[in-house]
Amino acid sequence: MRIVKHTMNHLFSVVTSCVVIGNLAFWIVPLTLFAIAKALSPTAALRHGCHQVLVWIYRAAAAIDSWWMVRVVGIRIEVEGELPDHPSPVLICNHQTWFDIPVLQHVVTGQGPIIKFLIKRELVWVPIVGWICYALNFPRLRRGQGADARQQDYSAVQAFSNSLSVEDGALLIFAEGTRFTEEKQQRLESPYRHLLPPKPGGLKIALETAPPGTPVVDITIIYHGDTNFWRCLAGASSRITVKMNTTHVEEISDTRAWLEETWRAKDLDF
Numbered sequence: 001m002r003i004v005k006h007t008m009n010h011l012f013s014v015v016t017s018c019v020v021i022g023n024l025a026f027w028i029v030p031l032t033l034f035a036i037a038k039a040l041s042p043t044a045a046l047r048h049g050c051h052q053v054l055v056w057i058y059r060a061a062a063a064i065d066s067w068w069m070v071r072v073v074g075i076r077i078e079v080e081g082e083l084p085d086h087p088s089p090v091l092i093c094n095h096q097t098w099f100d101i102p103v104l105q106h107v108v109t110g111q112g113p114i115i116k117f118l119i120k121r122e123l124v125w126v127p128i129v130g131w132i133c134y135a136l137n138f139p140r141l142r143r144g145q146g147a148d149a150r151q152q153d154y155s156a157v158q159a160f161s162n163s164l165s166v167e168d169g170a171l172l173i174f175a176e177g178t179r180f181t182e183e184k185q186q187r188l189e190s191p192y193r194h195l196l197p198p199k200p201g202g203l204k205i206a207l208e209t210a211p212p213g214t215p216v217v218d219i220t221i222i223y224h225g226d227t228n229f230w231r232c233l234a235g236a237s238s239r240i241t242v243k244m245n246t247t248h249v250e251e252i253s254d255t256r257a258w259l260e261e262t263w264r265a266k267d268l269d270f
Contacts, residue, residue: 009231009234009236010234012073012233012234012235013230013231013233013234016068016072016073016233016234017233019064019065019068020065020068020102020233021128023061023064023065024061024128024129024132025128027057027060027061028128028131028132030053030057031054031057031131031132031135031136032131032135034050034053034054034057035050035054035134035135035136037050038050038051038054051167054135054136055114055168058109058114058136059109059114062102062105062106062109062110062114063110065102065105065106066102066105066106066110069102069103069106070106073233073234073235074235074238075235075237075238075239075240076238076239076240077103077106077107077240077241077242078239078240078241078242079107079241079242079244080241080242080243080244081243081244081245081246082244082246083107083108083111083112083217083244084215084217084246085112086112086113086214086215087113087168087169088113088168088169088170088171088210088214089112089113089170089171089214089215089216089217089246090170090171090173090203090206090207090210090214090215090216090217090249091104091108091115091170091171091172091173091217091219092173092175092203092216092217092218092219092259092262093172093173093174093175093218093219093220093221094174094175094176094180094194094195094219094220094221094266095174095176095178095179095180096179096180096221096223096227097179097223097227097228097229097232098179098229099223099227099229099232099233099237100174100221103221103240103242104172104219104221104242107219107242107244108170112170113168113169113170114136114168114169114170115169115170115172116136116137116138116139116160116169116170116171116172117133117138117139117171117172117174118138118139118141118157118171118172118173118174118202118206119133119138119139119140119141120140120141121140121141123140137160137163137167139156139157139159139160139171140156141153141156141157141202150201153201153205154205154208154209157171157202157205157206157209158205158209160209161206161209161210161211171206173202173203173206175198175199175200175202175203175259175263176195176196176197176198176199177196177199178196180194180195180196184196192263192264192267193267193270194267194270195263195266195267197263198259198260198262198263200255200256200259203255203259204255204256207249207252207255210249211249212249212250213248213249213250214248214249215246215247215248216246216247216248216249216252217244217245217246218244218245218246218247218262218266219242219243219244220241220242220243220244220266220269221240221241221242222240222241222242222243222269222270223237223240224237224238224239224240224241225237225238225239243269
């Protein structure tokens with residue numbers, strides 16, 4: 001009986017992954033066409049129109065994933081707190097699995113702006129996912145050492161922040177820089193039970209370039225079950241809690257201290 005259940009779960013994960021990949025592949029063609037049209041548009045009005053179509057495509061793709069995740073897979077997502085009514089908040093979140101992405105899209109894009117991520121430049125070359133990041137103009141970071149690399153990263157986030165005055169979008173930062181595992185927790189000597197030490201670099205740049213009054217939303221994702229991405233596709237964590245707490249950029253004077261205090265409080269939520 002256990003073998004049958006195990007096999008069925010794998011088949012369910014295969015079906016879900018096919019739905020997600022097929023959904024992305026379906027939208028990549030119109031996404032690319034309108035991204036090119038936006039880049040070549042001679043007027044601000046045409047660029048804005050193309051951007052609105054891109055946002056609609058993003059929302060449609062996210063809505064399909066959400067419908068499958070909630071209605072078919074049967075995952076219950078419980079939200080504590082509210083997303084601020086703002087077109088371009090900064091989101092800071094813990095990172096446990098790639099399944100965090102559809103969960104955040106369900107919670108944030110389902111009721112607010114689309115999400116844009118700080119990504120490594122190399123991700124642009126990943127088929128489908130990288131093309132989508134490029135078409136939607138996700139800020140691309142080098143994450144290298146040295147003043148030149150840091151200045152380029154600063155300029156990339158600054159350009160993105162400036163674009164938010166005409167193009168809405170929430171900037172998402174996974175401050176830990178990688179997904180949580182017990183092996184990483186031990187190797188990094190993390191002082192937290194359920195989290196890795198947060199890195200202030202990306203958030204610091206975002207805070208320095210964001211307009212006054214920009215909300216900073218601390219998001220905690222808690223899986224009441226398995227966090228393995230493949231098994232999550234089959235509903236291994238049938239209940240997920242998402243907690244949101246909001247502050248504002250001008251209230252954060254020391255990024256590192258604020259992150260460490262936030263992470264200590266976040267760790268107690270598990």
